Amino acid sequence: MATILAPVGMARAADVSEVSPVAATYIWSGGYIGAQAGYAWGDARVGQTFAPDSFDNYGWGYSPSGxxxxxxxxFNHQFDSGLVLGVEGDYVFADVKGTTLYRSLGVDDPTFGGVLKLDSVGSLRLRAGYAMDR
Structure with missing residues (x-):
């Protein structure tokens, strides 16, 4: 094993006069875009409050999904100090929907129902961070 390592060490020593490459510097400044997709689901209950402890017996129960x-x-901007500030926004189209019937005295009423639907949502966020090392 010593015989195999010796030639490698000698070849490395011959390269000492070369300038070693500088470590890469990462800059977080600049813009970006992207796409997102997914599936959503949930459970919600809209109820009556006129009778204590009767929430499950009156109202609407939704389980939207889609x-x-x-x-x-x-866009982010990195300052010389390493501080990174940015802004990001998104807009999402959705087809998330849930239907329900009104429940009275624990029984669903087929003549009185509703739809809970999400068509779109958007947001705008500010970002702050500090770039360290890489």
């Missing part, structure tokens, strides 16, 4: 997708974009 797909969504959209775009996001942002």
């Amino acid at each position: 797909v969504f997708g959209g775009l996001y974009a942002g």
